[in-house]
Amino acid sequence: MKIPKLIFESFGYICPLEKISMENCTLYTHEVDMGKVLTRMRAHFDASSLKVTGQDDHWESITVVSKKRRLRKGNTLTITYRQRAVPGYTLEHSDEPIIVNLHGMYAFVQQISADNQELKERLLAKIPTINTEVVIKAEPSFNGDLRSAVMELAYELDAFFFSEGNVIFNTDVQGFWDKTGALLLDVNGHSTATHLTVNIDAKYFDSQTPPSPDALERKARSLQQLQSMGIRSSAMLPAITDESNVVLRTPAEVAARVAVLSAVNAVAFGYLEGKEIIGYLQQHQLWEHTTPEEKSFLDNPTEELKTKETWKCEDIWVLMWALNKVPELGYMNDLCNLDMVPQEVYPFKGVESDPASFFSSAKELRPATEILDANDLYYRAHWSCVDAILKSEESPAHRGIVYERHYALNWLINYRNQPWDEVTCDT
Known part of the structure; x- marks a missing residue:
């Protein structure tokens, strides 16, 4: 398969295929308590090796400076992170860089032809649950205690890795690894891992209203209808509002x-x-x-x-x-x-x-059920159109037609209470 020059942005750097003078990896976790990272680093390295920027409860970066007795002279480890503004377990549309990146990651994984399709589906299910992106840079490379510290951190955060290859995983191939170092999926579709657990913190789930059975049934009907039309959509897109919550335009x-x-x-x-x-x-x-x-x-x-x-x-x-x-x-x-x-x-x-x-x-609208059915259908079709553009593919649905109809339907259902000129068609 043809691998794009840039897969997706990874916070703090872009992941190119060329070799660089340092090694990188990124941890993706549903965890939001970054105090755990600092605690883990302090437990692994002595205080004189650590430099922390910011307050302990809200640090900005952690740097481990090499010491002869612990690390080979000249090696450093730098850790930074970014998080969602509001933790969650779905990928709603947002301009937040981490959400944009996760959408890109999801689209990238989705187009890989995987040997282990079930494991790929679990990775796709896990991506929307990510709340924090932890970038780890090693100069000039990961070795000795640097590697063991990173693996301990992955366990602590129940995280998975993205890396373009380094001494941790002993490969030059870009891919995703689990917290044990087993390969979840590389760009060629290969895996060595056999399972991936998808955890969602109950407090985040409870803070968001789960979709109603009617909304989930509508989503399923839309996906089935699009499939019959030869239009590929994503089962990971959330269900839209239902009749009990929608307030249609008069x-x-x-x-x-x-x-x-x-x-x-x-x-x-x-x-x-x-x-x-x-x-x-x-x-x-x-x-x-x-x-x-x-x-x-x-x-x-x-x-x-x-x-x-x-x-x-x-x-x-x-x-x-x-x-x-x-x-x-x-x-x-x-x-x-x-x-x-x-x-x-x-x-x-x-x-x-x-x-x-x-x-x-003009005294009466169609029932809310019909309007929501249409909105849900065009919402998912619009995602397909955007996905086709990102992959330089043709879509069975016409992007211009789908976009305008989605626009009008979003206005009809008072999506985000936006006036006509400001309606967004999130996908």
């Missing part, structure tokens, strides 16, 4: 949103000028429902922005579906056709038209 909110979108869309396709639509929206009390980005576009509809706005056809389609004006969303690789929406129920028919009749007919 029919009036949805009607106002689609009315504005349909009017702005006429400018995107070049049928009307921005100033004409501004007048129309103001005349029909829709200007207050027009977002800052839409107002900016109408003021200066550049060709680049017009192209971007034409994609909002898919959002209009989803919202019309939610209002029962469209029978089904259709395929994920087929562009919607707004001409299929009967003119009598379409909100915008020109600047001389009055949207009052549309508003009077």
Whole structure:
């Protein structure tokens, strides 16, 4: 298999394939008490060998300076770490560097063709439980007590290793090792370990509401449906909210949103000028429902922005579906056709038209169950599209279509209470 130049960022350094003047390894653990690291190092090395930056209960780095009686002269060991802001056991979307890195690690492991598929699945299950990343650097290499100290630390933290090869594992191959030093999975798919335990601290589990049976059943249906469509998704993605917790947008909110979108869309396709639509929206009390980005576009509809706005056809389609004006969303690789929406129920028919009749007919949304089913499905399909891009592969689902529909569905379910311009489509 072709190995990428950079697998994923490992805190404190990038893991290249070239040899470097020091040896590195990274420990990944669900543990958050880093006082254990300092305690372990103090138990293994005498005080004169240690230099600690920061307070004992919140240290920033630990350096072990070589001594002739313990270490070969000139060798040092440096330990740093980073953690999740909020400990957990799932990989929700986040801009936190450690979460971003874990997503990259998960995607990397997922694409390896493993000899021991069950062990690979256990490693994939363990990655989302990681709360702390501990980077260990040895100059010029791990040897003697340095190696034994690192292995003791792995046991203390119930951690697994990522390494590109060093004297600890006696290999030049990149891979993952368990706390005993047994190979969990290397880039060629090989393993020597036979088992990997996945532990989740109960206090973290209890602090997060576990998904309901309905949410888990919805997730399973979506995965099965995507599989039947030839779309690969990830079983590790969490379940979304369920009917008992979701607060959908009101029919009036949805009607106002689609009315504005349909009017702005006429400018995107070049049928009307921005100033004409501004007048129309103001005349029909829709200007207050027009977002800052839409107002900016109408003021200066550049060709680049017009192209971007034409994609909002898919959002209009989803919202019309939610209002029962469209029978089904259709395929994920087929562009919607707004001409299929009967003119009598379409909100915008020109600047001389009055949207009052549309508003009077838009009084009810589809059941929350249907909207959540669609949201869950497109959420998982969107992950597949992003994953395909990362792997330079083609996806059976059209990324643009899936993204816009996911966007509209997230707005419908009040995802993170985000206004239209700020909706995120986390994967």
